[in-house]
Amino acid sequence: MKQIREVNATEAAQLFIAKYFPHCEGALLAGSVVRGEATATSDLDIVVFEKNQMTSYRESLHEFGWPIEVFVHNLTSYKQYFEQDCQRARPSMPRMVSEGIVLKESVIIDAIKEEATQLLEKGPEEWSEQTIKIKRYFISDVLDDLIGCSKRAEEIFIANALAELVSEFVLRTNCQWIGHSKWLVRSLMQYDETFAHQFTKAFDIFYKTGDKEHIVKLANKVLEPYGGKYFEGFSLGK
Numbered sequence: 428m429k430q431i432r433e434v435n436a437t438e439a440a441q442l443f444i445a446k447y448f449p450h451c452e453g454a455l456l457a458g459s460v461v462r463g464e465a466t467a468t469s470d471l472d473i474v475v476f477e478k479n480q481m482t483s484y485r486e487s488l489h490e491f492g493w494p495i496e497v498f499v500h501n502l503t504s505y506k507q508y509f510e511q512d513c514q515r516a517r518p519s520m521p522r523m524v525s526e527g528i529v530l531k532e533s534v535i536i537d538a539i540k541e542e543a544t545q546l547l548e549k550g551p552e553e554w555s556e557q558t559i560k561i562k563r564y565f566i567s568d569v570l571d572d573l574i575g576c577s578k579r580a581e582e583i584f585i586a587n588a589l590a591e592l593v594s595e596f597v598l599r600t601n602c603q604w605i606g607h608s609k610w611l612v613r614s615l616m617q618y619d620e621t622f623a624h625q626f627t628k629a630f631d632i633f634y635k636t637g638d639k640e641h642i643v644k645l646a647n648k649v650l651e652p653y654g655g656k657y658f659e660g661f662s663l664g665k
Contacts (some may be wrong), residue, residue, distance in 0.1 A: 434492070437456060439491040439492065439529055442491050443473060443491065443497075443529050444473070445470075446490070450475065451475050451477050451532050452478050452533050452535055452536075453475075453476045454456070454530040454531040455473070455528060456471060456473055456530055457472040457503070457527040458523065461526055470493065470495060470496050471496070472498070473495060473496070473530070474496060474500070474523055476501070476502060476510045476533075477501060478502055480500065504582055505520065505524070509542070512605050514550060515606055516552075516598075516599060517610070518547055520545045521543040524539055525543040527540070550603065553602055554599050554600060559653055560661070562595070563650055563656070563657040564657045564658065566589070566646060566649075567656040569588050569592060570646050572585050573586060573642065574643060579637065583634070585595070586630060587641065593617055594606075594611050596649060597649055598614055603617075614629060630642060
């Protein structure tokens, strides 16, 4: 049954804060509704800062006709999430805070938003030469699996794994943030629209027709500047 949305996104978020967190130090509305990318199933991502909150938590609920995901932090707990997101190169929390629309103004909100923006602009830590070799090996291994596979059911999931590995490699070797699911393509688009279209086309052709050629060429082209496919001489933990 389709949810009836009583008010628009910003109004719903403000009503939510007034009802559940009236004394918070600050709050932000983030996510697809802020970026103008909302769909019929989009929820509201709301980040709340409560000075006396002992531990951070996340909760999902429905209010004012909207599915809402609320992320509650005290004035220091968010830093751990910033750090973890930066370490995995998927800046979910910094992105939410940086792009968020302020629902409740305070001095701390401006400072935290600036902190998030600086992290995003800095980018993730550069990969070491050894990390690049390891990633080359795993791409080569999965690529060979795809080339040699003759079972359609297995090919589909091998291709899925290769898409994740290749997109990660392209982005991280260029010191860019990575993404998962829909953010995999969004991250590629933010970095290089031309490559993102080539990437999407290669996998789209495979999923529609079973033709692997475009994926194989794409993966080899990505690896080429770093020495190409890598097998002979690879060692891990020796």
